[in-house]
Amino acid sequence: MASGDLTRGRLGMTGIRSSEIAGVHGRRIWDSRGRPTVEAEVELRSGLLGRSIAPAGASTGSGEAVDRRDGPRDATAAFAGFDVTGAVGAVNGEISAALAGMDVADQTAIDATLVELDGTRDRSRLGGNAMIATSMAVAHAAAAAEDVPLWRHLCGSENGALPLPEIQIFGGGAHAGRRLDVQDFMCIAVGAETFGQALDWTAEVYRAAGELLADAGRLAGIADEGGWWPSFDDNEEALHWLIRAIERAGLEPGEQMAVSLDIAASEFGSNGRYTLACEGRALDTGEMIEKLEGWIARFPIVSIEDPLAEDDLQGLRTFTERVGHAVQVIGDDALVTNAKLVREAAAAGACNAVLVKPNQAGTLSETRAAFDAAAAADWGAVISARSGESEDVTVVHLAVGWGAKQLKVGSFARSERMAKWNEGLRIAESLPGGGELPPRASFPWGRR
Ligand code: 2PG
Numbered sequence: 001m002a003s004g005d006l007t008r009g010r011l012g013m014t015g016i017r018s019s020e021i022a023g024v025h026g027r028r029i030w031d032s033r034g035r036p037t038v039e040a041e042v043e044l045r046s047g048l049l050g051r052s053i054a055p056a057g058a059s060t061g062s063g064e065a066v067d068r069r070d071g072p073r074d075a076t077a078a079f080a081g082f083d084v085t086g087a088v089g090a091v092n093g094e095i096s097a098a099l100a101g102m103d104v105a106d107q108t109a110i111d112a113t114l115v116e117l118d119g120t121r122d123r124s125r126l127g128g129n130a131m132i133a134t135s136m137a138v139a140h141a142a143a144a145a146e147d148v149p150l151w152r153h154l155c156g157s158e159n160g161a162l163p164l165p166e167i168q169i170f171g172g173g174a175h176a177g178r179r180l181d182v183q184d185f186m187c188i189a190v191g192a193e194t195f196g197q198a199l200d201w202t203a204e205v206y207r208a209a210g211e212l213l214a215d216a217g218r219l220a221g222i223a224d225e226g227g228w229w230p231s232f233d234d235n236e237e238a239l240h241w242l243i244r245a246i247e248r249a250g251l252e253p254g255e256q257m258a259v260s261l262d263i264a265a266s267e268f269g270s271n272g273r274y275t276l277a278c279e280g281r282a283l284d285t286g287e288m289i290e291k292l293e294g295w296i297a298r299f300p301i302v303s304i305e306d307p308l309a310e311d312d313l314q315g316l317r318t319f320t321e322r323v324g325h326a327v328q329v330i331g332d333d334a335l336v337t338n339a340k341l342v343r344e345a346a347a348a349g350a351c352n353a354v355l356v357k358p359n360q361a362g363t364l365s366e367t368r369a370a371f372d373a374a375a376a377a378d379w380g381a382v383i384s385a386r387s388g389e390s391e392d393v394t395v396v397h398l399a400v401g402w403g404a405k406q407l408k409v410g411s412f413a414r415s416e417r418m419a420k421w422n423e424g425l426r427i428a429e430s431l432p433g434g435g436e437l438p439p440r441a442s443f444p445w446g447r448r
């Protein structure tokens, strides 16, 4: 739809409340890595708008919805081939035409229309980026039509609840030049009583970690999600420094502030072989599991994501069997926010929690299905942003509205991350509990 139509719709129909979609407008904007991304605006006949922006991953699972990029993926191409004019064109053309006239309140029917229109298994025709931006914009427009915040629209008559934040302190892997093999060294404020207190504590740990690294001449920069990019000699060193930072912040490791890791093992492992470049050695699945078990025994680790590669289901199973009673074992690359894969993994005993990233699925309804599959299996669920982000705060509303209990959006720096933590603080003010966190006993680490 042309922008002229948008203006005409807005001015011509002012005052008319209708949840009928007039059209969808796509535009190319820029993400936190300075790469093009898709923004979609769903406009209603009433003139109300819902807007959302597609995020982008760097360490992606092979089963994810695929972003549509112009290509070719070549350093000499414009924006190294990452441009999204095709995906934006799909929003303005086919998607807008298909959704015009639909009721924005019927997210299920709209998402089914998008899936059918795309017609591919991996969403490559319209583009996962075009689809998720549209699908999330639909939810925002539906909330606008109801005149409520998105979280309220999503939880209906239930009371929303703030999630426990999982916040990156050191970044490695694909987000920091692979200086460390492990991708995310994170903190979880397991002893915090409110969302605000969890952020207060994490701010102190983030600051302490930066000061410690700078004093020791080990600070190499900032990773993609805002965490410190350290120059450590091996992965385990990062764990020691993280504990030191927690202590320097005046917090008790394990009791108040625990450690969480995203190993992102598919980035350095396949076929049962894990090449730890920064340690200069390769491990088989058994050795990798032993290494992680050693870390769990020596450090206050409560959650580990992608401990083994996406093609190592047996390894994930063995690992879950050995540590799953006490530690949250999250599947990201292996489960790619896919309800069927979550059900299969739960039946096989591989993992006990899922990372929920809307753009892995392609639509909000499919994202919700994966979340529901996790709940049905009595699994945990962590709503997550991507390493390529923007000012879009939809994931925070999903976590609150769906009662997800946990939220991961990267570190405690850079506005694309802080926009989300800050949105949580705003929402906390409107909740009856004022941002009270779920009780410790409701998490796997609280039950050991
Ligand atoms: C992950 C995410 C977020 P990316 O692996 O969990 O940290 O990274 O968006 O690059 O997949």
Ligand code: MG
Pocket (backbone or CB within 6 Å): 262, 264, 305, 306, 332, 333, 355
């Ligand atoms: Mg991950």
